[in-house]
Amino acid sequence: HQIAGGMIVVLTVSAFALAIYLLPTYLLVFLPFASLPIALSALLLSRRAVYITTVLTIAALFGAQFAAIQLPSPPLGLNLPAPDVALSINLAVLALFFLALIVAPLRGELARLFEQMRGRETAQAQAEQGQRAAESARDDALDLLTHQQRNLQMVAEHVGDGMIAVSATGQITRANPIARSLWNEIANGELIGQRYDQLRATLTGPTAAAQYVEIVVLPTDSAERGDGYTHILLDRRDRARLARLRG
Numbered sequence: 001h002q003i004a005g006g007m008i009v010v011l012t013v014s015a016f017a018l019a020i021y022l023l024p025t026y027l028l029v030f031l032p033f034a035s036l037p038i039a040l041s042a043l044l045l046s047r048r049a050v051y052i053t054t055v056l057t058i059a060a061l062f063g064a065q066f067a068a069i070q071l072p073s074p075p076l077g078l079n080l081p082a083p084d085v086a087l088s089i090n091l092a093v094l095a096l097f098f099l100a101l102i103v104a105p106l107r108g109e110l111a112r113l114f115e116q117m118r119g120r121e122t123a124q125a126q127a128e129q130g131q132r133a134a135e136s137a138r139d140d141a142l143d144l145l146t147h148q149q150r151n152l153q154m155v156a157e158h159v160g161d162g163m164i165a166v167s168a169t170g171q172i173t174r175a176n177p178i179a180r181s182l183w184n185e186i187a188n189g190e191l192i193g194q195r196y197d198q199l200r201a202t203l204t205g206p207t208a209a210a211q212y213v214e215i216v217v218l219p220t221d222s223a224e225r226g227d228g229y230t231h232i233l234l235d236r237r238d239r240a241r242l243a244r245l246r247g
Helices: 002-022 024-044 047-070 085-158 177-186 196-203 237-246
Strands: 162-166 172-175 213-217 231-235
Touching (some): 002 024, 024 047, 177 196, 177 231, 196 213
């Protein structure tokens, strides 16, 4: 595209210079057409090319005049009328018409670019608004989750049964006071850090102290394991003692 546009501009400047060289008496008539290569460079090339084309057009104008003085052009054998005001006006109108045809797409292109910019700004504003809404929703969800975890921790601390959390590796990572007291009473040791298999074997074993201790597994996603309680230790020993007393 750049090469083709440059070739068109160079061809237009060359045609302008050749017309002035062959018809030097029509210099003022052809002068309005000097704006055509500049407009073409603005349409087809970059902003820097506009200045280069302007300098090239001025150089071609003076070069064609100098060449016509130093080396007169050969006779063309054309019966052309002498340049007058009417011919100059008509050719100037034609040059302006060509200029309008060249510049009109520039206005449409600029309008399209401005419309794209406005669309991008609107989309960016909507994206920023959506991001702020998502961040606000995330903060609200985190606050709600923290509140729920705090309430769950408070319930676990005051519930009458033991509650433990088992990690994905099968190790106990959390336990409420009831669970720790139950383990200390039966196994006489620290519950945190013990293996779940060892806890199950100890609490559900055949010993009299461990009888009537039931382990309930809570439905927990594997991704949430370690963050919340996963098992409940139901101590049924007091109920068993009352049943024996009634008996």
